[in-house]
Amino acid sequence: MSIRRLPEHLVNRIAAGEVVERPASALKELVENAIDAGAATILIRLSEGGIAGIEVIDDGCGMSPPDMALALERHATSKLPDDAIDAVETLGFRGEALPSIASVARLTIESRARGAEGWRRTVDNGQLIEEGPAALPPGTRIKVESLFARVPARQKFLRSPRAEFGACMDVVKRLAMARPEIGFTLEHDGRRSLAVQPESQAARVAALTDRELVRNSVAIDHLRGEVRLGGVAGLPTFSRGVADHQFLFVNGRPVKDRLLIGSVRAAYQDLLARDRHPIVALFVDLPTSEVDVNVHPAKTEVRFREPALVRGLIVGGLRAALDAAGHRSAQPVSAGALGAWQQSPFPLGVPGRSGSQPDLNSPGGYSPGAGLGWGSLRPVPNYPxxxxxxxxxxxxxxxxxxxxxxxxxxxxxxxxxxxxxxxxxxxxxxxxxxxxxxxxxxxxxxxxxxxxxxxxxxxxxxxxxxxxxxxxxxxxxxxxxxxxxxxxxxxxxxxxxxxxxxxxxxxxxxxxxxxxxxxxxxxxxxxxxxxxxxxxxxxxxxxxxxxxxxxxxxxxxxxxxxxxxxxxxxxxxxxxxxxxxxxxxxxxxxxxxxxxxxxxxxxxxxxxxxxxxxxxxxxx
Known part of the structure; x- marks a missing residue:
């Protein structure tokens, strides 16, 4: 068979397969675009876990009508001022994911730059079907409907709405944790599931993981050369049975990197039981020339020029922070623990009950087994x-x-x-x-x-x-x-x-x-x-x-x-x-x-x- 050039709609679907695997993938691209647009607040609405609908509203810089048209073309971006693709400092490339999403769903963009009129464009599975003026405040509103409705081969691999919503929630949490200066709101089927206002990094991490983390964690601030490690790490006694509360960021980008995960495990290896996992949110900042963020289509993985340096920084920074914690231990007192303390079921002096009446004149004031709830509490004299x-x-x-x-x-x-x-x-x-x-x-x-x-x-x-x-x-x-x-x-x-x-x-x-x-x-x-x-x-x-x-x-x-x-x-x-x-x-x-x-x-x-x-x- 001779080589042939694929049609444009098929090329777009192949590109969509690389970037848009599920609703959470599309949501990630849209929220990253909102962050890169300089938004101060981002509102997200989901329907049926994102399968039926995804809507992202931001108050960022907005787009003009010509820019909106370019944003829906493949490989058009405002995030690369020159050809230095290795020096990208944004979360993604505006316009790279939009045509891919538009090729497998119905996508509507409404945007307005400050001092200009709003405009709307609607693309249904790759075909422009509507455009015209739109009334909205400065910013951008993007709505995705019926994702993969016309691609049965992809739709049948989607999971239940509950599972897809869980994946979307994880994406929003990671992006919100990376940008504590931005307010995020997430609504699912009309119910508010998450709402955070601009706050400090430590407060944002605690708000998205566990409020008790504030008093059961240590702050991390470690510098080695041009690489800085920041964030928070939970005390070893404030841990979880699964590793679902480990968040890692490189230059403000959420990543899932084996090197970083292995470094966290090494730092805690003699402080935790083998079936426990720490709660950590680590932020690694280094020059863009020292890290490659383009090794994965969705940019969820990175490659370091000096991986040993980064691993040593994480292990050393975590150990130094945990060493400084001294004797601290997580001290949550649950209602169940308090409920385990009970009064004696027998009143003192019940006739016929052996040991029910303690000898208050004895050297210790009471004796073991006296029914006081302590059982074998033994006051110890000051002998040498x-x-x-x-x-x-x-x-x-x-x-x-x-x-x-x-x-x-x-x-x-x-x-x-x-x-x-x-x-x-x-x-x-x-x-x-x-x-x-x-x-x-x-x-x-x-x-x-x-x-x-x-x-x-x-x-x-x-x-x-x-x-x-x-x-x-x-x-x-x-x-x-x-x-x-x-x-x-x-x-x-x-x-x-x-x-x-x-x-x-x-x-x-x-x-x-x-x-x-x-x-x-x-x-x-x-x-x-x-x-x-x-x-x-x-x-x-x-x-x-x-x-x-x-x-x-x-x-x-x-x-x-x-x-x-x-x-x-x-x-x-x-x-x-x-x-x-x-x-x-x-x-x-x-x-x-x-x-x-x-x-x-x-x-x-x-x-x-x-x-x-x-x-x-x-x-x-």
């Missing part, structure tokens, strides 16, 4: 803190002797100055003063603004991990040789993995040797872990390497190994702590990065504000 028999030489070598960590042993937390039982909480101690312990697992502390509960194992686990990282950054973790080396029996493949990574493990203080085909010999452990259960530690490390060794970089593998070691070396639930030990833990948490969540992404502490406590007792 645990102290090892002799100083730890490895800690002295690290210059830590005398600090709150100078008494870390296998099962003891650091000791500190004993806090009198009558000490008054102050704002200088946001995690409060220790008052007792629940079930030998949770620390009860009184803060100046409420009640704090701390998971002692989760909190200490994070503190040990951060200390290991500091030691590694300073030249390596100090080791403690075992008096009698221990033998751990494993599968041969597990031993092979551990033997391969032995130099990396040695950097973190764990010295292993191969001991036959199916065993490993443990000669030394990190000094800060004390006499933890080393056999379980090595077994878990072998499992970690099997699951993640190939997929992660060296730095990420080291973080996983350090987290596993920290878990084995931290104080366990069920350990009785003295008041000085509890207070030392609280003070260390207040000055340690990421102490608001454990190594698995779970919160280490929660706070019940005074107002919430008052609600429990019906005072509010």
């Amino acid at each position: 803190a645990y102290s090892p028999a002799s100083p730890n030489p490895s800690l002295e070598a690290e210059g830590l002797q005398g600090s709150v960590w100078d008494r870390v042993t296998a099962f003891a937390l650091p000791s500190g100055r004993a806090s009198p039982a009558h000490e008054t909480p102050s704002p200088q101690h946001p995690l409060g003063i220790a008052r007792g312990q629940i079930a030998n697992t949770y620390i009860v502390a009184e803060a100046s603004d409420g009640l704090v509960l701390v998971d002692q194992h989760a909190a200490h686990e994070r503190l040990v991990l951060e200390r290991m990282r500091r030691a590694m950054a300073d030249g390596g973790v100090k080791t403690q040789a075992l008096l009698l080396p221990e033998v751990v029996e494993l599968e041969e493949t597990a031993c092979d993995r551990l033997e391969t990574r032995a130099p990396e493990l040695a950097e973190m203080g764990l010295e292993l040797e191969r001991f036959g085909p199916r065993a490993m010999l443990i000669r030394a452990v990190p000094a800060l872990l004390g006499q933890s259960e080393v056999q379980g530690l090595v077994t878990d490390l072998a499992d970690e390497l099997a699951a993640y060794d190939e997929a992660l970089s060296l730095r990420e593998r080291l973080d996983h190994v350090a987290a596993t070691m920290a878990c084995h070396g931290s104080v366990r639930a069920g350990r009785t702590l003295s008041v000085p030990e509890m207070n030392a833990l609280l003070r260390e948490m207040e000055v340690t990065p990421h102490s608001g969540q454990c190594n698995h992404g779970r919160p280490t502490w929660i706070k019940l504000a005074h107002t919430d406590i008052e609600k429990l007792f019906g005072r509010k």
Whole structure:
């Protein structure tokens, strides 16, 4: 068959297939045109998810009748003042998408430039059917009707109106997030679904994701060379089960880029559980010469000249912002959580009920199981803190002797100055003063603004991990040789993995040797872990390497190994702590990065504000 030139209407439909896949694609092009026209407010109306109708009204610069005619021709644009297509600074090319949309739908454009008369043109599936004067304020109104009505092959692949509306809503949210200085309104089948006014970037992100993000996020402002990273990032404990709240922008353009998504995952990789995803809105700004925005017809993907620089900027910027968050943790108190606090079902002193009447003259004022709802709340006296028999030489070598960590042993937390039982909480101690312990697992502390509960194992686990990282950054973790080396029996493949990574493990203080085909010999452990259960530690490390060794970089593998070691070396639930030990833990948490969540992404502490406590007792 000889080569032939395709007819104009077929060329337009092929172009439409590249740009207009569904109603959301057409809506994206129309809203981007409105933004590029300098609009301050944009109104969007949808019918049946955009399948039956899409209308976009803006108060931008408008178009003259001749420009309107050119806008409906292919490859006509006002967005390229010269031929430098690689230096485009707008979201798209006005006129590029309009003829494609007009070739598969009925499209009506009404526009008026300031100081001129309005004009209207209607094109039905590629054919001009009407034009003439139009009465409207300065700006542009574009209406798309019956999308793909005459293209059955495309129409049958459209989803339900509800699903198409969801895709349209996602498009509007991303564009509205990119331009917080513009007001957006979205109506669907006569009902207002979204309305935002011009506001700050952080406020716009919170308005379009979760209002609680304002107090559960950190601001990002990081510069490396000519590349700047801004935006907001949710605290690790303020996360979601799916990655639907991750918004990425390059030079104000919403994109979905694997490099950027992978960078976000790397930044949070040791702060979140594997099934949780952070809430982030990141804005990367760089010279147009350093990024190619024309690698995708819809411009939803970009290509960076130096991808490693951008990845490092995102990971470094996110980590720096999260490090600065210190001990902060998301603290939402839901109605369901408050409802779990119940009054005792039995009044005090019910005859025949064992333990129903507490002995108020007892040393603690009450006894466990007294029916007060707390169950095993145990006030702890100020007995002397645990102290090892002799100083730890490895800690002295690290210059830590005398600090709150100078008494870390296998099962003891650091000791500190004993806090009198009558000490008054102050704002200088946001995690409060220790008052007792629940079930030998949770620390009860009184803060100046409420009640704090701390998971002692989760909190200490994070503190040990951060200390290991500091030691590694300073030249390596100090080791403690075992008096009698221990033998751990494993599968041969597990031993092979551990033997391969032995130099990396040695950097973190764990010295292993191969001991036959199916065993490993443990000669030394990190000094800060004390006499933890080393056999379980090595077994878990072998499992970690099997699951993640190939997929992660060296730095990420080291973080996983350090987290596993920290878990084995931290104080366990069920350990009785003295008041000085509890207070030392609280003070260390207040000055340690990421102490608001454990190594698995779970919160280490929660706070019940005074107002919430008052609600429990019906005072509010």
